[in-house]
Amino acid sequence: MDNDMSRTHTNQREPAQTDPKPANADAGTLITDMGKRARTAARVLALAETDEKNAALRHAAQTVRADRDGIIAANARDLEAAGARGLSEAMTDRLRLTPDRLDAIASALEDVARLSDPVGETIADWQRPNGLSIARVRTPLGVIGVIYESRPNVTADAAALCLKAGNAVILRGGSEAFHSNQAIFRAIQAGLAQAGLPGDAVQLVPTTDRAAVGAMLAASGLIDVIVPRGGRSLVARVEAESRVPVFAHLEGLCHMYVDGMADAGMARDLVLNAKMRRTGICGALETLLIDRRARHMAGGILAALQEAGCEIRGDEGVQALADGIVPAGEDDWSSEYLAPVLSVRFVEGLDGALAHIARYSSGHTESIVTEDPATAEAFLTRVDSAIVMHNASTQFADGGEFGMGAEIGIATGRIHARGPVGVEQLTSFKYQVRGRGQTRP
Amino acid sequence: MDNDMSRTHTNQREPAQTDPKPANADAGTLITDMGKRARTAARVLALAETDEKNAALRHAAQTVRADRDGIIAANARDLEAAGARGLSEAMTDRLRLTPDRLDAIASALEDVARLSDPVGETIADWQRPNGLSIARVRTPLGVIGVIYESRPNVTADAAALCLKAGNAVILRGGSEAFHSNQAIFRAIQAGLAQAGLPGDAVQLVPTTDRAAVGAMLAASGLIDVIVPRGGRSLVARVEAESRVPVFAHLEGLCHMYVDGMADAGMARDLVLNAKMRRTGICGALETLLIDRRARHMAGGILAALQEAGCEIRGDEGVQALADGIVPAGEDDWSSEYLAPVLSVRFVEGLDGALAHIARYSSGHTESIVTEDPATAEAFLTRVDSAIVMHNASTQFADGGEFGMGAEIGIATGRIHARGPVGVEQLTSFKYQVRGRGQTRP
Missing domain, CATH: 3.40.605.10 (Aldehyde Dehydrogenase; Chain A, domain 1)
Structure with a gap:
């Protein structure tokens, strides 16, 4: 939604209010x-x-x-x-x-x-x-x-x-x-x-x-x-x-990985859209991982982000590419900013991206940008998140955009509901068996 | 299985054994x-x-x-x-x-x-x-x-x-x-x-x-x-x-309802098979509900059960139909005997059966015997159990009989797995989204 x-x-504090019913x-x-x-x-x-x-x-x-x-x-x-x-x-x-x-x-x-x-x-x-x-x-x-x-x-x-x-x-x-x-x-x-x-x-x-x-x-x-x-x-x-089963909705600590085989213009457009279209939704990009082999396109991506008003927190390699980049601390890799702020680091190819995502992801949505189909399929198979994408903006992580109608949110657990939770995910099922008098031998 | x-x-007591590893x-x-x-x-x-x-x-x-x-x-x-x-x-x-x-x-x-x-x-x-x-x-x-x-x-x-x-x-x-x-x-x-x-x-x-x-x-x-x-x-x-999600496997307190519109021979065969084929499995029949309008076929069903060596515990109406019937107590309606014992009562048509099942069922498997399609569909829709059957023996409540291969058991909860738990029920899913550079407007 x-x-x-x-x-x-x-929004974690809930101080007493003036006039709702008193505490039960x-x-x-x-x-x-x-x-x-x-x-x-x-x-x-x-x-x-x-x-x-x-x-x-x-x-x-x-x-x-x-x-x-x-x-x-x-x-x-x-x-x-x-x-x-x-x-x-x-x-x-x-x-x-x-x-x-x-x-x-x-x-x-x-x-x-x-x-x-x-x-x-x-x-x-x-x-x-x-x-x-x-x-x-x-x-x-x-x-x-x-x-x-x-x-x-x-x-x-x-x-x-x-x-x-x-x-x-x-x-x-x-x-x-x-x-x-x-x-x-x-x-x-x-x-x-x-x-x-x-x-x-x-x-x-x-x-x-x-x-x-x-x-x-x-x-x-x-x-x-x-x-x-x-x-x-x-x-x-x-x-x-909880003693009751939970459809967990963790935060969306979404990653995009720009592979060495990415199209530079597509990578720039996808990163910009994933981060800046709306920064406050759970499908917004929070950490950008750039393949060292894609170093030649990193400058253009960072410039586009800065021009759009995004603060960048980068590792040393990223800091060397542009002015005004804040050094990223360990906390930045686990921060869901929900704001025009993005953490960025270089990684060693797909394996580097997978290792970073396995460590820091909240299991919501991750996307790869690449023109190489084998790398794309490896990413889609190996990343254990509710939604995995190839050459698409993480902002599409939404029940409406999936064609599922309205949703309560994006579930990040693996039990019963995962991904957008719409009407179908709020159902169970039973088996109806119709016979003509069959007995079991 | x-x-x-x-x-x-x-099997609830676990006394210390002689030589497994000592309690950790x-x-x-x-x-x-x-x-x-x-x-x-x-x-x-x-x-x-x-x-x-x-x-x-x-x-x-x-x-x-x-x-x-x-x-x-x-x-x-x-x-x-x-x-x-x-x-x-x-x-x-x-x-x-x-x-x-x-x-x-x-x-x-x-x-x-x-x-x-x-x-x-x-x-x-x-x-x-x-x-x-x-x-x-x-x-x-x-x-x-x-x-x-x-x-x-x-x-x-x-x-x-x-x-x-x-x-x-x-x-x-x-x-x-x-x-x-x-x-x-x-x-x-x-x-x-x-x-x-x-x-x-x-x-x-x-x-x-x-x-x-x-x-x-x-x-x-x-x-x-x-x-x-x-x-x-x-x-x-x-x-x-448990703080961990549970695929609950409650006991199989299975019911069969013989409707007034049942075929008498089919009802007898199904009851006999559901109760006596194997009495120790979770799909075995434990309570038989007979429509008052099916009173004419009750005697034949009870005789067949008794002849097969089944003890019958019945309400007053049932006791009047044959010798040797033990009066059923309140406990009998919630007992999974897993033995050649069956509780039997008369009910007032479909509504009586539904009310009894809603109160006593463990949500495993229930079956209706009737030649009336509308009554059958009402039963299949309204009974809230993992498996609901029409004119079939409850002993078919089994992953192998469902064509699902092996199973761990029959889940009676409504979250994630319900009914036979086989390999598919032991999986989750994720969404793979493939694009060509789409950004969200």
Whole structure:
């Protein structure tokens, strides 16, 4: 969804706010109750008709548009609190809802309504020699917990994707967007009510008490999977603590490797696009690796980056190529800048690139630029990341660009979901076996 | 694989044995070391050629055959310890290795060598309007931990499936099979060595200290997924404690529902086969639900069961139909007997069956017997189990019968793997994106 992630860097503290509900005395009781209600709702939702789910999404979109002033007033309370906390202008901007942004939220809900319903879809089917017919059919996952720190639009996006895939969802948004999230949540509730679907299918944790996050992570048996979407410290906490399976979304510490056999002009254009098109998204380039044999094209690439306003932090070889290059420290190789800053180093061919990526990558997206097909295929095979690319900008690492419709984010783990997490990734499956009375010999 | 699971019922105690390695002073250190070595081996194995993996499996099979006497001698030590512990004759029989059983273990290794290699397989591919070509390609999962209580053959089966799918594996077998497992493990090591693959690709925990299981469950980041295979208390412990994702294998509390529109003869044959063909496997029938409208065929079904030596525990309506029926208690609806015992009750049509199954099923396999297609489809859609069947015996719930080759077991969770867990279910995937220099607008 190409959302700017850079705010999540400074978003780990959650000081008490002035007027959300006070910290719940027993977050465990709260989450257990919400989980049980979600489980009941999930059973209904798993069997809901496509038209019912789409009607809920479309009515939620209408309500977002109709209640524009109310949502913007709720957002104003969050903005006021943000001002009192001294939130940076960049972060405040990401929190701000405008009529245009609300229209985008409503349109996103309608886009999800237009996606085909994955539930009941036959993924594969075959017949056995004994005449048994076997089909692998998509089912919902059950109850999904989404823990996020992002902009208020995630409330609508995550709810819509989970709902479309027939799941109940428990949302736990960031405290700074508390009132905005609640206002958007009310529009989703209106959609569910209009469509005759259970309100408990989408629940928003009504407290900013951080203990609620811990309770969600402990809710094994009530929540089937946790989707953390946010900065490194949130995801690290979730991965360390959770007793519930996690679709990990680590940061996008994306690499591009310019091989000695690269086309110089293509390499320059790809690096520039991957780094500078939007610097705050998880598919933005963070480290550039240049084959020593491509040294002749390095100067042109660095000049183009500097001209576009990118700060370059380089190893000694890189520093020798242009003025104004900051010496790169060890930290730079593991920094997701989400800003116009790029770490650059020379490597010894493909093996050097593979070794650097194996050590520092977050497993999100890496790309090679080369005209040599064998080197390209070796890179695509050997790099163990969710997305590996040849002669393409890392900024294409996006569910929409993959043709998968909306997504919650890019999963960097290897279990169940990997890469863009859209409606299909929010499903499970079962086997349907049809016979004519066959017994097993 | 149709293995008899009944032993796992009484297999939860692990008293100290006489001569395996003494309890490790620091199981955490042991597992951390094994995990790091497994991770290194997994990187090599992920890129291993199909021929190398198959050569390792075939040579392991040869070694099992060649070292028959040595393995049987190791097994004799386990049998002696079992005798000293007073293990039941049924459990002792399952522990026993004979020349025939060793030949079956070797053949199973060769069968896995014959399966097609899932790694690198293109699951889906498509082209985007901008010319980007996107392929979803299978990759190994990484490092798999298998915790089992079953017969010694699981050592070979689990190692073979993990290896074929390009994964490193850490095996933790039951203490009563300690020497047998080690002997089989040595044959697998010989296969790896012969094929030039790292020995650390398959490791066997060299202690019966139960703390090693806890250390495996805590080894997040070193072990990517835990596969528990065993009785209810093992699986429950794993699910409750694990910080590592789990492919849960709950027991098979399988139901068959005989609808009012069933064919009486087919219903009798299917019930008899589902219950009595082999009573000790996880796909064996445990509870029979009979539609009140099918009361006229109930007597014939019960008579056939009793004639085949099946004890019946029934509700009041069932008790009225035949002599010798034990009154069913509440516990009977949640008992996996794995024995010639069946709980039977009358229900009010499909809705009654669905309600009973939703309450008591372990999510493994359920089957409906009916000639009415609409009722059948409603059952197949509404029952939330890994495998749902129409007019087929639950004993077909088996990877081999599904045409998937060998399997580790039947997963009852909804994350990643569900149903038979074979080589494909032991893989992940990544996206390969091929371009010609495309930048994102």
